[in-house]
Amino acid sequence: MAKSGGIPSIVYVLLILALEGGGYWFFFRESPPQRRDVVTPGDLPSAPLPQAPPPSGSGIDPPNALPAGTTVRIEGSTTMVTINQRFKDGFESQFPGTTVTARATGSSEGIAALLRGEADIAASSRPLSETEKSQGLMAMPVATDAIAVVVGRNNPYRRSLTPEQVRQIFQGKITDWSAVGGSAGEIRVINRPPVSGTHQVFRELVLDGAEFGTTPNIAQMDRDATTPLLQALGTDGIGYATYAQVANQQTVRVVPIAGLTPEAANYPYQRQLFYVYSYPPTAAVKAFLGYINSATGQAIIEDKSFKIENK
Numbered sequence: 001m002a003k004s005g006g007i008p009s010i011v012y013v014l015l016i017l018a019l020e021g022g023g024y025w026f027f028f029r030e031s032p033p034q035r036r037d038v039v040t041p042g043d044l045p046s047a048p049l050p051q052a053p054p055p056s057g058s059g060i061d062p063p064n065a066l067p068a069g070t071t072v073r074i075e076g077s078t079t080m081v082t083i084n085q086r087f088k089d090g091f092e093s094q095f096p097g098t099t100v101t102a103r104a105t106g107s108s109e110g111i112a113a114l115l116r117g118e119a120d121i122a123a124s125s126r127p128l129s130e131t132e133k134s135q136g137l138m139a140m141p142v143a144t145d146a147i148a149v150v151v152g153r154n155n156p157y158r159r160s161l162t163p164e165q166v167r168q169i170f171q172g173k174i175t176d177w178s179a180v181g182g183s184a185g186e187i188r189v190i191n192r193p194p195v196s197g198t199h200q201v202f203r204e205l206v207l208d209g210a211e212f213g214t215t216p217n218i219a220q221m222d223r224d225a226t227t228p229l230l231q232a233l234g235t236d237g238i239g240y241a242t243y244a245q246v247a248n249q250q251t252v253r254v255v256p257i258a259g260l261t262p263e264a265a266n267y268p269y270q271r272q273l274f275y276v277y278s279y280p281p282t283a284a285v286k287a288f289l290g291y292i293n294s295a296t297g298q299a300i301i302e303d304k305s306f307k308i309e310n311k
Contacts, residue, residue, distance in 0.1 A: 060140075060281070060286055060289045060290045060293060061290050061293070062290045062291060062293060062294035062297075063095070063286075063287040063290050063291065065095070066095040066097075066098055066284075066287055067097070068096070068097025068098070069097060069098075070095070070097070070098040070099070070283075070284050070287065071098070071099045071100070071101070071120075071284060072091075072098070072099075072100045072101075072120050072121065072284050072285065072287075072288045073100075073101050073118070073119045073120045073121070074088075074100065074101065074102040074103070074110075074119065074120070074121045074122075074123055074275075075102070075103045075104075075105055075109070075110040075113045075114070075118070075119040075121075075122060075123070076103075076104070076105065076106065076107050076109065076110020076111065076113075076119075076121075076122040076123035076124055076197075076276075077104070077106065077107045077110065077123040077124055077125040077197050077198075077273070078104040078105075078106060078196070078198075078224050078225060078226060079123075079125040079145065079197065079198055079242040079244075079245065079273065080104075080123040080125065080142075080273055081102070081104045082244070083142070083143065083244075083273070083300070083301070084102040084104075084123055085102065086300045086303075087100070087288075087291070087292060087297065087300060088100040088101075088102055090291070090296060090297070090300055091288060091291050094291070094296065095287075095291075100288070102123070104123075104224075105224075106193075106195040106196050106197065106223075106224040107122070107123070107124040107125050107126050107195075107196065107197025107198075107200070108195045108196075108197065108200075109195055110122035110123055110124060110276070111124060111128075111132060111137070111276055114137070114276060114277070114278065115135060115137070115278075120277070120282065120284060120285050120288075121275050121276065121277050121285060121288065121289075122137075122275070122276040122277075123273075123274075123275060123276075124139065124197055124273070124274045124275075124276050125145070125197035125198055125201060125242065125271065125273050125274075126197040126200045126201050126271075126274075127139065127272070127274070128274075128276060132276075136278055136279050137276055137277070137278060137279070138276065138277060138278075138279045139274040139275070139276045140274060140275050140276075140277070140289055140292075141272050141273070141274055142272075142273045142274060142275050142292065142301065143272075143273045143301045144270060144271070144272055144273070145242050145243065145244060145270070145271055145272075145273050146242070146243040146262035146267055146269055146270045146271075147198060147201065147202055147205065147206070147240055147241070147242060147243065147262075147269040147270075147271060148240065148241055148242070148243040148246050148247075148254045148255075148262050148269075149161065149166060149238065149239075149240050149254070149255045149257065149269075150230070150233065150238070150239055150240065150241060150246055150252045150253065150254055150255065151233060151237065151238050151239075151252065151253055151255055152230075152233035152234050152235055152236075152237060152251065152252055152253075153250070153251050153252055153253055154234075154235045155233070155234075155235050155236065155237075155253070156182065156183055156235070157177055157180075157182040157183075157255075158253075159180070159181045159182065160255070160256040160257065160258065160259050161180060161255055161256070161257055161258075162257070162258055163206070163257060163258060163268060165180050166206055166257065167206060167207055167208070167210075169187060169189060169238060170189060170191070170202075170206065170207060170212055170213065170218075171207065171210065171211075171212065171213040172189075172212075172213025172214065172215030172217065172218055173213065174187065175187055175215060175217050177236070185236055186217055186236060187217060187236065187237075187238060188217055188219065188233075188234070188236050188237040188238070189213070189217060189218040189219065189237070189238055189239070190219055190221065190229050190232050190233060190237050190238070190239035191212055191218055191219065191220045191221065191239070192220070192221055192224055192229065192239075192240075193220060193221055193222065193223060193224055195224055196224035198224070198240065198241065198242060199224070201271045202240055202269075205268070205269050205270075205271065206240075206269060219232075226241050226242075226245050226246075229241065230246070230249065230251060230252050231251075233252060238255070243262040247262075257269065275289060275292070277289065
């Protein structure tokens with residue numbers, strides 16, 4: 001029996017149980033959320049990764065119909081003046097109510113206009129630079145073209161030039177026709193301005209990336225235009241142009257390179273022509289490029305019978 005005035009045994013038991021239960025709750029209760037200063041990837045909602053643009057021209061299918069009022073603005077290469085016109089005529093005929101405008105200002109100017117939002121498509125006779133690609137531009141190959149070395153029809157030189165002779169002529173290292181088997185007389189070189197895509201491709205294909213010469217016999221045109229260049233050749237000048245622009249000309253002759261003319265499959269000076277657009281393309285641009293990919297558009301590219309009009 002417990003002593004009089006003391007704490008009953010049952011009270012001791014209850015006190016011990018209470019202390020044990022409180023200790024358990026204190027040590028094993030769920031800790032409140034703690035502030036975290038570092039955000040881990042798991043804390044953020046998942047987001048799709050940016051997708052790289054597809055290969056140029058992929059997914060661009062021929063259109064079936066277009067709303068009236070659809071417009072496409074093309075600016076760029078003087079080389080592509082006629083092919084632009086052919087595509088314009090075919091596109092507007094197939095889709096009544098549409099309008100295609102085209103200006104020839106040079107490849108680089110066309111690309112600059114595209115970046116400024118002043119053109120929908122840039123016609124380019126050169127590939128895009130890495131900087132231009134980084135700005136969201138894509139280039140769709142349109143056709144293969146050859147660059148022809150040309151002289152005036154009345155020029156007495158009628159031999160073939162080697163690639164090395166062509167390089168030396170346009171770098172100002174050969175300045176007299178007698179050095180390449182012709183009659184004595186100064187070679188006047190008529191060069192296109194740097195803004196010209198043909199100028200830039202000629203540097204890569206013909207000069208192996210080197211600069212044009214700056215000797216007194218080399219004259220550079222103020223603007224990229226083929227007709228004035230051909231007119232300036234006279235009887236002692238030499239220049240270059242896309243073959244399509246001179247194939248049907250009556251005032252100039254193409255100079256064979258290593259015995260080959262531009263019609264030959266292994267002619268050394270060949271390049272690709274492009275339509276450049278911003279990715280993703282607008283509905284109008286996608287429709288125009290899709291038309292080029294159609295059977296009708298491809299027939300225009302393969303048609304070699306039309307005469308190139310120089311601008």
